Amino acid sequence: MIEIKNIEKYYASKGVKHYVLRHVTTSIKKGEFVSIMGPSGAGKSTLLNILGMLEESTYGQYEFMGEDVTTLSERKRIELYRNHIGFVFQAYHLIDEMTVYENIEAPLLYKKIGNSERKSRIADLLDRFNIVAKKDLFPNQLSGGQQQLVGIARALAAQPSLILADEPTGNLQSVQAEEIMELFRKLNKEEGITIIQVTHAEKNAQYGNRILHIADGVVKDDVQVG
Amino acid sequence: MKLFGTDRVLGKVIKVLMWRNDTGQDLTVTGVVADPPTPQSVSFNAMMRTGEQDKDPDHPSNSHYCQVYARMQQTIDTAALNKTLLSVYTDFKKASFVKREINFNDFYKDGKTPGLKTLSLKDVHGNPSFQISWLEKLKPIIGITAFLLLISVINFVNLATAQSVQRAKEVGVKKVLGSYKKQLVVQFLLESALQSIIALFISIILIELVLPAFNHQFNVELSFWHNEQFSGILLQLLALFVLVTLLAGFYPAWILSNYNPVSVLKGNYEKGLKGVALRNILVIFQFVISVTFIIAIGVMHKQTEFINNKDLGFERGNLINIKSNYEKSFADKISRIPGVEYVATTTQVMGNAFNVPEEVTYKGNKVALNTVTVSMDALKALGVKVLQGRIFSKEYKQDTVNTVVLNEAAAKLIDKNPVGKNYQVKDGPKNHTFQIVGVIKDYHNEGFDKAVLPTLYKVTHLGGSSNTNNLLIRFNTENSSEAIKKIEAEWKTLYPDYPMEYITMNSEFQHVLEDNARFINMIILFSVVSVSLSLLGLFALSTFVARRRTKEIAVRKVLGASNVQIVNLLNKSFLILVVLANLISWPIAYILVNKWLQGFAYRIDMPVFPFITATVISIIIAVLTVSIQARKAAVRNPVTALKYE
Numbered sequence: 035m036i037e038i039k040n041i042e043k044y045y046a047s048k049g050v051k052h053y054v055l056r057h058v059t060t061s062i063k064k065g066e067f068v069s070i071m072g073p074s075g076a077g078k079s080t081l082l083n084i085l086g087m088l089e090e091s092t093y094g095q096y097e098f099m100g101e102d103v104t105t106l107s108e109r110k111r112i113e114l115y116r117n118h119i120g121f122v123f124q125a126y127h128l129i130d131e132m133t134v135y136e137n138i139e140a141p142l143l144y145k146k147i148g149n150s151e152r153k154s155r156i157a158d159l160l161d162r163f164n165i166v167a168k169k170d171l172f173p174n175q176l177s178g179g180q181q182q183l184v185g186i187a188r189a190l191a192a193q194p195s196l197i198l199a200d201e202p203t204g205n206l207q208s209v210q211a212e213e214i215m216e217l218f219r220k221l222n223k224e225e226g227i228t229i230i231q232v233t234h235a236e237k238n239a240q241y242g243n244r245i246l247h248i249a250d251g252v253v254k255d256d257v258q259v260g
Numbered sequence: 261m262k263l264f265g266t267d268r269v270l271g272k273v274i275k276v277l278m279w280r281n282d283t284g285q286d287l288t289v290t291g292v293v294a295d296p297p298t299p300q301s302v303s304f305n306a307m308m309r310t311g312e313q314d315k316d317p318d319h320p321s322n323s324h325y326c327q328v329y330a331r332m333q334q335t336i337d338t339a340a341l342n343k344t345l346l347s348v349y350t351d352f353k354k355a356s357f358v359k360r361e362i363n364f365n366d367f368y369k370d371g372k373t374p375g376l377k378t379l380s381l382k383d384v385h386g387n388p389s390f391q392i393s394w395l396e397k398l399k400p401i402i403g404i405t406a407f408l409l410l411i412s413v414i415n416f417v418n419l420a421t422a423q424s425v426q427r428a429k430e431v432g433v434k435k436v437l438g439s440y441k442k443q444l445v446v447q448f449l450l451e452s453a454l455q456s457i458i459a460l461f462i463s464i465i466l467i468e469l470v471l472p473a474f475n476h477q478f479n480v481e482l483s484f485w486h487n488e489q490f491s492g493i494l495l496q497l498l499a500l501f502v503l504v505t506l507l508a509g510f511y512p513a514w515i516l517s518n519y520n521p522v523s524v525l526k527g528n529y530e531k532g533l534k535g536v537a538l539r540n541i542l543v544i545f546q547f548v549i550s551v552t553f554i555i556a557i558g559v560m561h562k563q564t565e566f567i568n569n570k571d572l573g574f575e576r577g578n579l580i581n582i583k584s585n586y587e588k589s590f591a592d593k594i595s596r597i598p599g600v601e602y603v604a605t606t607t608q609v610m611g612n613a614f615n616v617p618e619e620v621t622y623k624g625n626k627v628a629l630n631t632v633t634v635s636m637d638a639l640k641a642l643g644v645k646v647l648q649g650r651i652f653s654k655e656y657k658q659d660t661v662n663t664v665v666l667n668e669a670a671a672k673l674i675d676k677n678p679v680g681k682n683y684q685v686k687d688g689p690k691n692h693t694f695q696i697v698g699v700i701k702d703y704h705n706e707g708f709d710k711a712v713l714p715t716l717y718k719v720t721h722l723g724g725s726s727n728t729n730n731l732l733i734r735f736n737t738e739n740s741s742e743a744i745k746k747i748e749a750e751w752k753t754l755y756p757d758y759p760m761e762y763i764t765m766n767s768e769f770q771h772v773l774e775d776n777a778r779f780i781n782m783i784i785l786f787s788v789v790s791v792s793l794s795l796l797g798l799f800a801l802s803t804f805v806a807r808r809r810t811k812e813i814a815v816r817k818v819l820g821a822s823n824v825q826i827v828n829l830l831n832k833s834f835l836i837l838v839v840l841a842n843l844i845s846w847p848i849a850y851i852l853v854n855k856w857l858q859g860f861a862y863r864i865d866m867p868v869f870p871f872i873t874a875t876v877i878s879i880i881i882a883v884l885t886v887s888i889q890a891r892k893a894a895v896r897n898p899v900t901a902l903k904y905e
Binding site: 086108112121125129192 | 811814816817818825897902
């Protein structure tokens with residue numbers, strides 16, 4: 035599904051290049067659950083952003099679903115977001131002014147899904163995540179774990195084939211974190227959704243089936259688990 | 261000085277002619293007064309004292325009206341003075357009535373009272389009685405200026421509260437360090453005071469720069485530094501400064517100092533930001549003013565166009581009016597000049613209309629009509645359009661005796677087809693009968709604020725030597741200046757010392773339109789300022805909102821929103837405000853503009869077009885303004901906004 039070759043990312047300041055990523059080459063197959071690990075400032079988030087096409091690499095090649103996306107037109111990228119990629123954030127990033135229901139509905143509106151289809155999908159998601167009762171609440175009326183559930187529901191609404199999660203449990207207590215990771219594993223196993231997450235915690239990484247260790251912008255280790 | 265080209269004029273002799281065939285009087289210059297720098301109530305080029313009451317030998321019966329000025333020895337109570345004066349005047353009147361054998365009580369029986377009063381010169385100058393007062397004329401301008409000031413204040417409040425987010429941290433820290441709320445309010449008020457004092461100085465500089473252009477454009481003479489009421493103006497400015505500071509500064513200062521330090525320092529003050537509703541109301545208010553202005557311009561433009569292209573009822577080209585009475589011998593001489601088609605006189609022509617009311621009896625009904633005395637050729641010279649019958653002509657002997665021509669308004673009043681019919685005029689015990697021979701189209705002789713009166717036109721039996729002070733000359737040549745020169749030469753031989761004054765009907769027409777044009781110019785200027793101020797406010801507000809919603813925009817982009825969708829999203833929230841403002845301003849504009857239109861006797865129906873145009877314009881410029889900011893926000897990389905800090 036994902037092929038990256040010799041990805042490099044650096045920021046030039048005063049003629050000096052500050053490398054964030056160097057020669058990252060890897061491939062991720064459909065249905066994998068990959069955890070990117072490493073100390074702070076290692077370049078994990080940058081790599082995830084590049085994979086999510088939120089940032090462009092300075093050098094290297096990136097193929098997504100057999101298509102070269104190293105440089106991508108705005109329009110193409112929006113198409114990918116609408117149909118193939120779902121994002122989950124550490125700070126949830128729900129829209130404060132909208133209810134739970136409306137938050138989940140937003141990507142479907144952009145995808146131009148019909149009214150009845152939209153309703154049934156949202157109802158389905160609310161049901162699955164046990165948040166039906168909360169659908170008319172606003173994000174700041176929910177606990178962190180519930181907000182992240184909504185965040186994941188929103189990411190799933192468009193039925194993506196890939197979920198990119200940046201420290202999805204970083205703001206959560208351990209019990210809630212476990213619930214979220216369990217959910218990820220279920221999604222990966224039962225629905226075959228490819229998941230790439232960035233995490234600090236070894237424990238979270240164990241939920242996946244592959245771990246990429248990164249340090250100083252270089253992939254140090256690539257291990258299969260489970 | 262203009263006369264002599266030098267300021268050493270004492271003892272020089274000027275010949276003064278009071279009227280056309282006055283032989284003149286030699287007068288010696290005995291003094292020169294300095295011209296005051298400001299406009300005068302009583303302006304004069306020269307002052308003379310002859311000790312006699314002047315009588316024009318042509319019209320010995322003319323009354324002369326004059327104003328009486330008196331300087332008091334000390335400040336006195338005008339009310340008391342008026343009382344004394346009135347009793348003296350009433351006594352005098354009674355005495356004079358006895359002489360003229362009129363019963364005093366009879367004369368004043370139907371509600372009339374003898375009247376006389378003094379006015380202080382200051383009042384007369386600032387607010388002349390017996391005409392539309394200055395205050396009345398200035399009212400719309402004062403209103404408009406107040407609105408402009410209000411818009412600016414609103415902008416300030418809007419921006420200051422919007423910016424307050426950035427200062428919230430400062431407030432939080434200061435509060436934690438033990439600052440009183442009052443101290444914070446004072447601090448922020450002082451800051452806005454500083455800003456408005458800077459604005460005050462800039463405005464003084466601008467006045468200095470712009471005033472000459474303004475004076476030129478609007479044909480007025482305003483001065484700032486040399487103004488006699490300079491101290492008064494300074495006081496006003498000071499008051500304005502305090503007012504603006506409080507108006508603009510207090511609300512933001514209050515909002516800012518009210519921040520809860522805990523939530524501010526925690527970093528989620530943006531959520532707790534209140535006053536969004538208030539800001540929206542202020543934006544609506546601004547746009548109501550702007551849209552009203554745009555509508556007003558549209559309607560005024562249409563009305564002006566209507567007037568400019570209006571059929572005056574007479575041909576204004578190639579027609580001049582000499583300030584003189586009709587005199588047969590002179591008229592005959594002029595009419596022989598090549599290029600002159602008609603020479604005529606009338607008591608009613610644009611620029612100098614003198615209307616005499618008369619009551620006529622038509623088929624037993626009494627009708628009040630306006631009478632205009634003309635010479636045989638006057639209607640032809642004016643080039644009026646004949647609707648029925650005929651106009652006066654030399655071929656009909658009785659035209660100088662008992663025939664009249666009506667205008668359309670009069671015909672409407674008495675009879676649709678009046679030609680050939682008679683009416684009676686009572687003159688004491690006798691009844692005069694006149695025959696109506698024709699109906700002409702109404703022609704304008706006054707401003708468009710007045711309707712053309714129902715009028716009957718009569719040829720004077722004197723052959724037109726009446727006291728009209730209008731001598732109309734119609735040319736049938738393109739080169740009228742040549743003919744005018746010849747007329748002037750004729751005039752010189754007849755009245756060697758009296759200057760000939762004339763005005764073309766074209767310039768008279770422009771003169772009639774002038775006041776109105778000035779008013780419209782002013783409205784246009786003000787509305788340009790108002791619209792740009794409102795847009796400035798909207799621009800700043802959209803910047804603020806775009807910044808406040810950065811996170812939301814980033815999230816939406818990641819969810820697959822395109823840039824256009826983001827821009828639309830931001831536009832929508834402002835568009836609602838603008839549309840709302842439009843809805844509010846329609847009735848307001850309708851009422852105001854209708855009031856303005858009521859001032860014209862000849863006016864257009866309220867057009868719909870300017871309303872729609874104003875709405876479309878306001879929406880387009882609002883969308884453009886917001887889109888600039890919204891696009892900036894939309895193309896920003898979402899990563900920066902989504903980073904967790």
